[in-house]
Amino acid sequence: MPQRTRKPGPSKIRSAAFQRIRADHSSELAEDYVELIADLIDEKGEARGSDVAMRLGVANATVVKTMKRLQDAGLVTQEPYRSIFLTGEGWKMAEDGRRKHKIVEGFLLALGVPEETARIDSEGIEHHVSEATLRAMARFLARKVM
Amino acid sequence: MPQRTRKPGPSKIRSAAFQRIRADHSSELAEDYVELIADLIDEKGEARGSDVAMRLGVANATVVKTMKRLQDAGLVTQEPYRSIFLTGEGWKMAEDGRRKHKIVEGFLLALGVPEETARIDSEGIEHHVSEATLRAMARFLARKVM
């Protein structure tokens, strides 16, 4: 019971960053799945569980389990033994991810990061950039072009 | 028309990025804890579990459990009811994290990202930047100064 007496001092603010990171993590996986599903639908007309599994480097069963969660979250729909669809919410998330991804990857390339590395790094970074940082990156890109 | 045959094409490579992200995640938490412990030791001479908990915005018990893992991983040492110390390995990891952190945060600031945002974003980004990207950031900073 004691340590509960902690008052919200300035460390409250300190911990904000970490708290955001933990929050990001929960959505991060969802975003990766959703973005990939969108890509598959655009590329091949449909997203099948096993394609998702292969591209993500994950077992089939893991995808099934995750799809259940994403369905509960209202991001995808799926009938048993059928392919996966995105809801409106899902598409919104996918588009947003793509937008961020494009900016970050383009930015890294403009910075002089090798292509392969830019692709990999942007995949990890995209979930941790705020709008303010995205704006700064976009500004940099715009200036570069002129 | 499901069960279309799929060959193990370039998607193998595709999955590499995601696989790295998942790998990063396991170390990420450890890095955050270790870096924070280093900061506490430098700041106040010792790192106590409850300080770590408070700054990370996490319950005391969570820190205890994590310390056990970090101890098994050879990153920290701790006697029951005593404060936490870093091993050589632990210091190395902390230093490396600080180095990355400094570059990323400095870079964001140079890009024009507001201070508060730069601090928060860099916390999340630092675990996902490769050495190549760090070099590019450092190069940018050096050029900026001239």
Added chain:
DNA sequence: CGGAAAGTTTAGCATTGGCTAAACCTATTG
């Protein structure tokens, strides 16, 4: 010194995200 306050650890639980093996559908094809 002894006891209460303050801090730490243990116990027990929940969720996420991953895996393998086995059971289960579906579509092709003989």
Added chain:
DNA sequence: CAATAGGTTTAGCCAATGCTAAACTTTCCG
């Protein structure tokens, strides 16, 4: 049109991270 090959789902396991409540130490003060 039924057998079977080959995807898909279920079952059951594991580790990591987080939480609360209760038990346990340590510290500090009268």
